[in-house]
Amino acid sequence: MSLAFKVITSFSSIFTGTYSALESIISSPNQGTDPQQDHAFQPPTSTDKRSPCPMVNALANHNYLPRDGSNISLLKLIQAAKEGINLAPDATLIVGLKALQTSTTGGWFTFNLDDLNKHGVIEHDASLSRKDVFFGDNHSFSPEVWATVSKHFQGLEKIPLEVAAKARKERVEAAKASNPEFNLTVDHARFSVLETCLYLMVFGEGTQGNARTDWVRVLFEKERLPFQEGFKRSDKMLTLADILELHKKVEAASLE
Numbered sequence: 001m002s003l004a005f006k007v008i009t010s011f012s013s014i015f016t017g018t019y020s021a022l023e024s025i026i027s028s029p030n031q032g033t034d035p036q037q038d039h040a041f042q043p044p045t046s047t048d049k050r051s052p053c054p055m056v057n058a059l060a061n062h063n064y065l066p067r068d069g070s071n072i073s074l075l076k077l078i079q080a081a082k083e084g085i086n087l088a089p090d091a092t093l094i095v096g097l098k099a100l101q102t103s104t105t106g107g108w109f110t111f112n113l114d115d116l117n118k119h120g121v122i123e124h125d126a127s128l129s130r131k132d133v134f135f136g137d138n139h140s141f142s143p144e145v146w147a148t149v150s151k152h153f154q155g156l157e158k159i160p161l162e163v164a165a166k167a168r169k170e171r172v173e174a175a176k177a178s179n180p181e182f183n184l185t186v187d188h189a190r191f192s193v194l195e196t197c198l199y200l201m202v203f204g205e206g207t208q209g210n211a212r213t214d215w216v217r218v219l220f221e222k223e224r225l226p227f228q229e230g231f232k233r234s235d236k237m238l239t240l241a242d243i244l245e246l247h248k249k250v251e252a253a254s255l256e
């Protein structure tokens, strides 16, 4: 067998394997695993890797993703997002493919959670709960930044999408005013809106917004899924189509 043929057949078996694994994730029964048994919350140890994303950190803190935050494949990410929050594989892929661009693992199909700190791939200025890279730490939760955003949710049981849009927009304006090297490309601005849509979608009412304020706070402040506050992963898969519909609404509300 020629070398070229060997390379082609081994690539094709990787893809066939990945495809059939994906198919089985998509068609698997719509059930979460028992959060108490297999997925109890444990904060990270000092050697566990974490990212600027409260959700992937929470998935690791609940062992949907490996607790050490290392060597995560796209397939593992898709599986974790499906099991933990019933996010559709196509939605996870949008961010997951970008995540691979940050990889330092030495393998092109895995990444470590702290690889996501790399500025300018997914990580961007004007995060809702992190400082801009200009100020030295773009990945740790910042109570000061989060306070400027979460003050908009004060006294609300649920966060309407208009309020979420306003909180994000004001955060962008504040970052612009305080950071002399502020930069938010069109692409990153879209991701920033997407992140708002993701928390609205996971903790809200489909494409209507109205995320439970206490659940959103637990995600950001504790990097934990709010099971003990009554959160249950959606019975209906959270599709990319729904997220994009919400994206249009949040963008429109941001223009008001």
Ligand code: HEM
Pocket: 051, 052, 053, 054, 055, 056, 077, 081, 087, 092, 095, 096, 099, 116, 117, 122, 123, 124, 125, 126, 127, 128, 129, 130, 195, 196, 198, 199, 202
């Ligand atoms: C599954 C693959 C995912 C990857 C690789 C990923 C990665 C990231 C990264 C790198 C950031 C930092 C962006 C920045 O603010 O500079 C981020 C932010 C964020 N992600 Fe994710 N994410 C994923 C899924 C999700 C999901 C499913 C949610 C659902 C709630 C989510 C919620 C958020 C939120 C709310 C932020 C904004 C944090 C902030 O601005 O302080 N992410 N994500």
